[in-house]
Amino acid sequence: MDVDFITMNKAAKIFLISLVLFTSANRLFSQVDFQELVEFPSKTQTLQTLMDEITDHFGRELSFNPNQIDMEMEVELKDLSGSLNDLIQILEEYGIELNILGEHIILKKIQIPRLEESLPKIYTLSGFLSDTTAGENLIGATVIVRETGKGSISNSYGFYSLSLEEGDYEIVFSYIGYNSLSLSISLHANKKLDIQLSESSINLQEAVIIYDEVARIGNRLQSGKMELAVNSIRKMPGFLGESDVIKSLQSIPGIVFYSDGSTIFHVRGGARDQNLLLIDEAPVYNPAHLLGIFSVFTPDALNSVEIYKGDMPANYGGRLSSVVDVKMKEGNRNRLSFSGNTGLVATTLNLEAPLFNKNGSFLISGRRSHLKWLLAGSNPALKELYFTDLNLKANYSLNENNRLYLSLYSGVDKLENQEREFQSGGITWISGAGNIRWNHVFGNRLFSNTSFIFSQYDYNLYTSYQQKNRWNSQIGMTALKTDFSYFLNPDNTFRFGADFSSHRYYPGNFLSGNKIDPLIPGVPEKFTSESVLYFSNEHKLTSKASIRYGLRLSTWTNRGEAVEYSYDENFQVSDTSYYAEGEKYNSYFSFEPRLSFSYEFSPRFFSKIAYTRNSQNEFLITNSISPFTSLEVWMPSGPNIRPMLADQISGGLTWKSKGAEAYIDFEVYYKWMNNYISYLDHAYMLFNPYVENQLRYGTGKSYGAELILKKTRGRWDGWFSYTFSRIILNIQDINNNNAYPSNYDKPHSLALSVFYQAKPRVKLSSNFLFSTGSPITTPTGYYYYNDYQVPFYGERNNDRLPNYHRLDIAADFRLNKLSARNEHSLRISVFNLYGRKNPFSINFNKVIDEAGNIYVPANYFENPEQISTMMYVYGTIPSLSYHFKF
Numbered sequence: 001m002d003v004d005f006i007t008m009n010k011a012a013k014i015f016l017i018s019l020v021l022f023t024s025a026n027r028l029f030s031q032v033d034f035q036e037l038v039e040f041p042s043k044t045q046t047l048q049t050l051m052d053e054i055t056d057h058f059g060r061e062l063s064f065n066p067n068q069i070d071m072e073m074e075v076e077l078k079d080l081s082g083s084l085n086d087l088i089q090i091l092e093e094y095g096i097e098l099n100i101l102g103e104h105i106i107l108k109k110i111q112i113p114r115l116e117e118s119l120p121k122i123y124t125l126s127g128f129l130s131d132t133t134a135g136e137n138l139i140g141a142t143v144i145v146r147e148t149g150k151g152s153i154s155n156s157y158g159f160y161s162l163s164l165e166e167g168d169y170e171i172v173f174s175y176i177g178y179n180s181l182s183l184s185i186s187l188h189a190n191k192k193l194d195i196q197l198s199e200s201s202i203n204l205q206e207a208v209i210i211y212d213e214v215a216r217i218g219n220r221l222q223s224g225k226m227e228l229a230v231n232s233i234r235k236m237p238g239f240l241g242e243s244d245v246i247k248s249l250q251s252i253p254g255i256v257f258y259s260d261g262s263t264i265f266h267v268r269g270g271a272r273d274q275n276l277l278l279i280d281e282a283p284v285y286n287p288a289h290l291l292g293i294f295s296v297f298t299p300d301a302l303n304s305v306e307i308y309k310g311d312m313p314a315n316y317g318g319r320l321s322s323v324v325d326v327k328m329k330e331g332n333r334n335r336l337s338f339s340g341n342t343g344l345v346a347t348t349l350n351l352e353a354p355l356f357n358k359n360g361s362f363l364i365s366g367r368r369s370h371l372k373w374l375l376a377g378s379n380p381a382l383k384e385l386y387f388t389d390l391n392l393k394a395n396y397s398l399n400e401n402n403r404l405y406l407s408l409y410s411g412v413d414k415l416e417n418q419e420r421e422f423q424s425g426g427i428t429w430i431s432g433a434g435n436i437r438w439n440h441v442f443g444n445r446l447f448s449n450t451s452f453i454f455s456q457y458d459y460n461l462y463t464s465y466q467q468k469n470r471w472n473s474q475i476g477m478t479a480l481k482t483d484f485s486y487f488l489n490p491d492n493t494f495r496f497g498a499d500f501s502s503h504r505y506y507p508g509n510f511l512s513g514n515k516i517d518p519l520i521p522g523v524p525e526k527f528t529s530e531s532v533l534y535f536s537n538e539h540k541l542t543s544k545a546s547i548r549y550g551l552r553l554s555t556w557t558n559r560g561e562a563v564e565y566s567y568d569e570n571f572q573v574s575d576t577s578y579y580a581e582g583e584k585y586n587s588y589f590s591f592e593p594r595l596s597f598s599y600e601f602s603p604r605f606f607s608k609i610a611y612t613r614n615s616q617n618e619f620l621i622t623n624s625i626s627p628f629t630s631l632e633v634w635m636p637s638g639p640n641i642r643p644m645l646a647d648q649i650s651g652g653l654t655w656k657s658k659g660a661e662a663y664i665d666f667e668v669y670y671k672w673m674n675n676y677i678s679y680l681d682h683a684y685m686l687f688n689p690y691v692e693n694q695l696r697y698g699t700g701k702s703y704g705a706e707l708i709l710k711k712t713r714g715r716w717d718g719w720f721s722y723t724f725s726r727i728i729l730n731i732q733d734i735n736n737n738n739a740y741p742s743n744y745d746k747p748h749s750l751a752l753s754v755f756y757q758a759k760p761r762v763k764l765s766s767n768f769l770f771s772t773g774s775p776i777t778t779p780t781g782y783y784y785y786n787d788y789q790v791p792f793y794g795e796r797n798n799d800r801l802p803n804y805h806r807l808d809i810a811a812d813f814r815l816n817k818l819s820a821r822n823e824h825s826l827r828i829s830v831f832n833l834y835g836r837k838n839p840f841s842i843n844f845n846k847v848i849d850e851a852g853n854i855y856v857p858a859n860y861f862e863n864p865e866q867i868s869t870m871m872y873v874y875g876t877i878p879s880l881s882y883h884f885k886f
Helices: 004-026 046-058 084-093 228-236 245-251
Strands: 044-046 061-064 072-077 096-101 104-109 122-131 142-145 151-153 158-167 167-174 181-187 196-197 224-226 255-257 266-269 275-279 302-306 322-328 337-342 345-353 360-368 384-401 402-420 423-442 445-464 468-488 492-512 528-539 545-559 562-567 574-580 584-602 605-614 617-622 632-635 644-656 661-679 696-712 716-731 748-759 762-771 779-785 788-795 804-814 822-830 839-848 867-872 877-885
Touching: 044 046, 046 061, 046 072, 046 084, 046 104, 072 084, 084 096, 084 584, 122 181, 122 468, 151 158, 158 167, 158 468, 167 196, 181 445, 224 228, 224 245, 228 245, 245 255, 245 266, 245 322, 245 748, 245 762, 345 384, 384 423, 468 632, 492 617, 492 632, 528 632, 644 762, 661 716
Parallel strands: 061 104, 122 196, 275 322
Antiparallel strands: 044 072, 096 104, 122 158, 142 151, 142 167, 167 181, 224 302, 255 266, 302 322, 337 345, 337 877, 345 360, 360 384, 384 402, 402 423, 423 445, 445 468, 468 492, 492 528, 528 545, 545 584, 562 574, 584 605, 605 644, 617 632, 644 661, 661 696, 696 716, 716 748, 748 762, 762 804, 779 788, 804 822, 822 877, 839 867
16 A cells, blocks of 8 residues: 555656646746737837837736846837837847746847857057157158068158057157168057158168159059159259259259259140149249249258159149149257258248147248349349248147148239339249148048148239230139048058049230220139049058059039130131120030059069040140240130140059169150140230130140169169150141151150269269250241242241250268257259250341351341351359358
8 A cells, every 4th residue: 555655646747847837937938919909108118118028918027138238229110009019020130038937028239140259359550750850751762561561651741551460569660761660560459559760871772763762652553653852952042142942953853844944844745824823732833933943842841742644643633744742841849940951042931940839830931043143244124123931830639539720821923124214024923822731530541631722823923013014814723622541451452532622814915004094905703613422442452463553533513703705617706695694605624534454473573554534624825935934824715715635554563672772664655635725836825805716626645754763872862863755746726747756755865863972971973964955847948929038938847946954063072960950961062064055946037247256137138148147045053152050
């Protein structure tokens, strides 16, 4: 019995346990109708309120992790009623998963599998690079990771950004002419690091033209880009001892000048108005002083000069051939500095100092010529002759992410001759440009620059200063632009932005006093606007291959108030149209792709190829080729003048020696141009309201090869450059519609620049230039009409001036010790050492008598035998200048 009792007791226990488990399981897995509708009081409510309604309706308890679920978040429902399935879908949009388990409604945060969790973490090192002496931003400085060879280049404001995997690295910061700095950096979070580099005391290693041979991460993609060091401009021999930015471009391959005494230059077959000159982003319309003898850029006020001859970045546009981008100094952030330079023709003074407890700085640089005392003795009628330059720049750091900049430039030229006792005439022109900028750093990778820009050029040809009678021409612009740089990683840098500008053209009218003279015809005033969007990416595809692609889109619009003339097939006026102020009446759209590719065959040898399209909508209307004219009339695209277009393909090879002590760069290019503007023979350009009927249009092609061999270090340094180039035009109604060479077609040009550190305080420099003579049109014969000798002309530009060549030398002597804080130096230079008489024009209106005297005959009816005579500007000119810095 005992055994049976025990057995029955076990069975009862098993039955009771099974009953409990069944009842619990039935309760646990009881079904909830997920399609059952639930009424809600409103469509928008907090998650807590919503779940209270759900738990009450279904009789369940709520479970959740308060560290993951924000119950105060607002949830937007689709309707005032919905099922549990509807609610589950809605909550999934908010990243919340809803489950029902027994008596509980459970909320969980949706865990999305993230690929990056299995990848190494990426952090960004960013900051600004500047020099220790003055705090100037270093533009184009390199930041290299020694372990990988990857790196970045600082932008136009010294900002750099480098994104790397988490870890420890050795980072090398370097800049030409400065001591490199190597730092061990542990990158386990985003880090901001501002770096200051000290200027190298080893002057023997100065680079004359910066080409950053240590790490050409960005520049190697730039076909046709060169950087001109300001210190090198000062080293080069200059006319009358004045260093000159524009004249120094003569030694760069692909850039040719028309003649002595001129700032007119041509790049890869482009006309003089196809070069965009910028000073702190503001355009400069006339870069000349004294009719071209000097340029407006004062080297002592400059930080950097960049030249783009072909592969222009997408943020540049508006010109077909080149960009010369000049950046002013920012001023000394560390201490008060006073410097200057004085020579035979001009004196320059510069003042720099910190502002606001070294959170900012300013620069004031002024230059004025004193030529009158040199020339007054030989020209008693000379009443006034001078030029001035004033550069002002200030900057202030609001905080580590925001900086403000102000840049201003003003230049004035005046020539006044006493023509009669109480009457004087002459020339005056004024150039002005400015920029207000805001730099902002978003996080560690995104950099922005927003600028308000203005520029103005005002030219006056006076017949009477006393009565203010003058011919006046003007051009001006204002612009608002913003540029972004996004440093995604060491292999990708994106640049994008927008530019909105308005332009005013006053092509020329004669003013009596300050009123337009109604008796003298003038050219109507014109107004335009332009909108630009651009984008580009510099992408390193592999360790050897890189690509840069971009696109620039622009819309050019003509606006009233305006008067436009229509012309028939014979270029005669057929109609006149009037447009009200602000009225849009014509527009052009330009699509400008940019593409370049480079491949590194070895660490010292690589290739590059590029394609660029550019458009141009404003033009310099002048048919003069004289270097001494500044009768400059600017006109915009419009109903009668279509935009000029240029497509250029370029490619090349670069080799550099070990340690980058020397390099060889070779490039070829081909450029074709459409809607190219030229002028009829004997075109009537001045006081002509119908000046557009003097213009003719056609095509042009330019091609060539450029070579530069450069040595960058040692007691001897310098470079040799050679350019072969041709520019052929084919213009309607000109040269019988046959192709002809442009007047700046110079097939061969070369330059040899040599610098020698003779002693620690003595530098010697020389510069030799050679080029084929410029094309000119000369008579093919003479005939007599009514006993008057008349020249007969054949094809346009059928002849050439004699070949151009010149040698300049200079010696610089440091007057005090190199270790001294202050600097005093003396420069002795000789321009045109062997006295070459390089002509800039040939005349056919003179005769020679039996004694060998050349003169212009007073009576052409005597049938004199005319001869050709040449005019030249300079002989041998020595000079002396003194430079100081405190």
